[in-house]
Amino acid sequence: MKKKVNWSVLTGAAFLMATSAIGPGFLTQTTVFTQSLGASFGFVILTSILIDIAVQVNVWRVIAVSEKRAQDIANLLLPGLGGFIALLIVLGGLAFNIGNIAGAGLGLNALLGVSVNEGALISAVLAIAIFLIKEAGKAMDRFAQVMGLVMVIVIVYIAVTSAPPVAEAALRTIVPLRIDLMTIVTLVGGTVGGYITFSGGHRLLDAGIKGKESLKQVSTSAVMGISVASLVRIFLFLASLGIITKGLAVDATNPTGSIFQLAAGNLGYRLFGLVMFAAAITSVIGSAYTSVSFVKSFSTKISSNENKVIIGFIMVSTVIFIAVGKPVSLLIMAGVVNGFILPVTLCTILFAAYKTRIVGDYKHPVWLTALGVLVVLIMTYMSGSVLIAQF
Template sequence: MSLLLGAAFLMATSAIGPGFLTQTTVFTQKLAASFGFVILMSIILDIGAQMNVWRIIAVSEKRAQDIANMVLPGLGYFVALLIVLGGLAFNIGNIAGAGLGMNVMFGMTPEMGALFSAVIAIGIFLVREAGKMMDRFAQVMGFVMIILTVYVAIVSAPPVGEAVVKTFVPDQIDMLAIVTLVGGTVGGYITFAGGHRLLDAGVKGVSALPEVTKSSVSGIAIASIMRIVLFLAALGIVAQGLVLDKANPPASVFQLAAGEVGYRIFGVVMWAAAITSVIGAAYTSVSFIRTFHEKIESAHKWIIVGFIALSTLVFVLVGRPVKILVLVGSVNGLILPISLGVMLVAAYRKNIVGDYKHPLWMTIFGGIVVVAMAIMGAYTLINEIPKLMQ
């Protein structure tokens, strides 16, 4: 149970990063109570994507990159490259978020806060039982984020009845918001975080599928609880006619709801969200190259340390490289349809899954997510790259 919960929290806290907080508050300001419908649709799609990925990893007893190489030679290296580059770029943003959280909490500069946070993250991977330490840290931080945000949601007094009604009968349906939320919850490296963690912990094979399924759904549930609570907190502010600060929408939600105390709470939530995303991104990104060479496997802990150190160094020396983040973010939008598409093909390859029969409804669910995310990812690439080239 500890392992299953650890994997679920690792995935959930990997999803709940600085971008997650900003994304949720911005869409709440735009759609108000109707954002509840977007959350509901994204939860359904998230579950469809994640259950497929985790089950195939468990049944095949292989990491995603090795499965991809078996589907099409060389594809695993391509997927690994996308994951590692995307993970590195977004980790710079996560480190920046951790620095900002420290700045709000203690008044230290974001750069010093980032360095301090990086030392904590690196320390977790250097202990003997790094896996258990990572699981426990993700669980504690996950609970802290949810409890503090629940307090702010209560103080902001959102119109809960209206939110419930509009969740099922929205005033408007924003497809872009739905796809953005799906990408933010199970896109890029995130959906593989828990699946690879379970594999490393020995939870695999057809006999483990009930536990794997429970853990995969639990991960989505934890991330979704945080999404819903933050949505309600922001809705309470928006419903009062108050305007969120464009420079930092989530911070203004906490501050407008609970004053200076709320602002300090935001610092804790931002730091917890960012530091767990740093850990999840580093662990999962490196897990995508571990099987390529025995020397990488034997030194994977030190590669994780280097991954975190490099992310921190770039932020401290250069600042947040917005153009790189946008460019890799565009590419990251295509990782989910590629990786999930590979998994769906692998589910029907006997040399990968043996005699296992993949449920048809899961394949259909996964197919819907692949098509939706492929269209959205292509749209982002076409629209963002020309801007970056200007």
């Protein structure tokens, strides 16, 4: 009997992954890198999309077929490895979440005129409210979908308004004038690094979409998630390129807000606030949910009080932001750090795909393994090159 496709859960997981990726750092990185690379940034985006798809499909399929979360898969492969990966993910998730809370505050500041700290507190209360609802999973799915669509519509409008040189962007996407490894590592790390890689896969598992019979649905959801994130990235790149090629001065302290304002005046700046808030609040939810999903299998107390622990995670992130202030370089650096974590987590999943005690009689497609191994080698080389260049 053919299994019924639960499109609500599939799109919910896809949008959770996509909106987890599209945070304040994502918006800032895209604008800053367009300024430095111009139309050639299109090549970086294309490269990162291909890497992202290879990563997500490999990871989500193995999670689904093993019916286990990533940390449990890692512990079965090598005792203690799951705890190490969970530690990396939670620390990275906390770093990202402090930046996400800051971004949500900045977004409401631009949209409503409230102070950044007040905006951060309002955003934290809204995120916490999602996890106070009885059907928190469904509420999270729907919220991610709505906010994701809002971001797509607004950024497409700004891209059209900025009138970018589309032909030049298309050419340089294939034939770049310059290639920057640091940019690729940062983009991949910010889109599928750290907790983001597992957000949708763990959500599908929690919603009961697992087993070999669900693999087609899982792959569809993974590609859908990358497609949404990539669509936002491409149109934000085009919007930025349109402004930059006109020679207009972009405010270095708020590059993305400046792009929106230059493209559509005061309305553009308000829309920037809306997009920044939507991007940040969904990333707060995705980061908290996924980070806690990495530790709940280690303790029955955490598992039985999952929503309370998620709320605590959001509260801690907010308190740190209010106490310390805006982590200026944290948003981009968190993406770089996640780029380093990615080879470790993907390599673990690829080894697990061939262990019968983890996946049973499932046969992982050779072409997917080959792509995964290629990504591990590329990201290890790029991350190593970036690390050496820093010293």
